[in-house]
Amino acid sequence: MTELRASVGRVSNNNAQSPVTAFVRVSGPPNSNFLVGYPGISATLPRIEGKVEIRPNGGVSAPVGISYVCIGLYRRESIHPHADKVIGNHLAAPRRDIRDLVGKEMRLFQCSPGKPFDSVLAMDLPFVLFIPFARAGDDVVKVPPASLQLPSRIAETYYELVVSVQEGHRELKKHAFPVPLCRYDTLSTFGMYNRPESQERVSDHVVTLGTSLSRWSFGPNDPVEIFVRLTPNPDWMSKARKVSIKQLVATIEEQITYNPEGDEPKTVVNKLISKKEVISQKLPEKGYMTTVNLRFPSRELRDSDGFIPRGKPAFPLHRVAGFTTTATLYKIEYFVSVKAHMSSCKDIQVRQRIIVSPFDHQTCMDEMDAIEMAARDAYHINIENPMLPAATIIRPNDPYALHCLGLTMVGNKRKLLID
Known part of the structure; x- marks a missing residue:
């Protein structure tokens, strides 16, 4: 009791x-x-x-x-x-x-x-x-x-x-x-979070960067699979042939907004995890496609001796430091950011919103019944x-x-x- x-x-x-x-x-x-x-x-x-x-x-x-x-x-x-x-x-x-x-x-x-x-x-x-x-x-x-x-x-x-x-x-x-x-x-097991979400950005009307997520709710240690596609503009192929892809950088960002409904809101962005893939090749006429795999960061609850310390009575123990939430004095949001570094064309960045749950996917499945x-x-x-x-x-x-x-x-x- x-x-x-x-x-x-x-x-x-x-x-x-x-x-x-x-x-x-x-x-x-x-x-x-x-x-x-x-x-x-x-x-x-x-x-x-x-x-x-x-x-x-x-x-x-x-x-x-x-x-x-x-x-x-x-x-x-x-x-x-x-x-x-x-x-x-x-x-x-x-x-x-x-x-x-x-x-x-x-x-x-x-x-x-x-x-x-x-x-x-x-x-x-x-x-x-x-x-x-x-x-x-x-x-x-x-x-x-x-x-x-x-x-x-x-x-x-x-x-x-x-x-x-x-x-x-x-x-x-x-x-x-x-x-x-x-x-x-x-919870990542809800159907509304298990449909694909896509976003696109165009650089100099020459190259389009598109990202897609098969689902967009994640918890600690959940795999984050990002489908990336770079496509040239067929109306500007003469310029697109000169474009080279240097590297792709995928990042999971935490954005905290203090006083979101106040007179002076303040926003702080923290990079939780980042992955760089070096491409170093010309942009093909049919475009370039790849998949970047990340794992949402998780914090260790056990101490150096392998014990879970007694938690504070007002706060549950979670493997994530923060999660998606909206309060009166603050708001926490999360984004998957993909930036394409290119030559002969401006760099392009796509920021796609995701939902972060305090529970991993297996825990979410266990809770459904x-x-x-x-x-x-x-x-x-x-x-x-x-x-x-x-x-x-x-x-x-x-x-x-x-x-x-x-x-x-x-x-x-x-x-x-x-x-």
């Missing part, structure tokens, strides 16, 4: 209620994760399921005064375009961050009318938070971007389950639990009334109330239930 914990410290005994504060924990469904369904795939109704557990803090059995409990999913984004650079004698631009509520908050408990709080020994409050998803033809709903942290934290997105607990007249306490979130709408099963399970769920289990609230005067805390009364003494 997935389980997250947070606690708050004790407060002064001067309050007009028990000095015991609440211990708050969020647990997921048995033997599964919080995240149910596949974000980005509307048919699976992506959602976060679990329950908020409230107990007396510190292992004591005194009741806790609870007035109000609610839960919400929040997205936090931050960028620092200069975090990976050293600027001597100058202050770098400050980090910029935002915090937004994803969807709606869900109220889990409200005390009885006319009372400042209800005294409870234990509370188990089930919840389900639906992650926004876009249906066909719906351009209003914005699907939340996936959790991501680029090297040097130049850009990051992460999510938190925030439980707000009001304990009587005390200050409202917020308990945050990080939740990693992936997107599954860029699970996605289909999740879609069948979600078919019977009503978003307006998801039929949650009833909340469990144990009050001090309930029969066997102490049993929920593992205690019982023996005479006038409290003892462990196991005794």
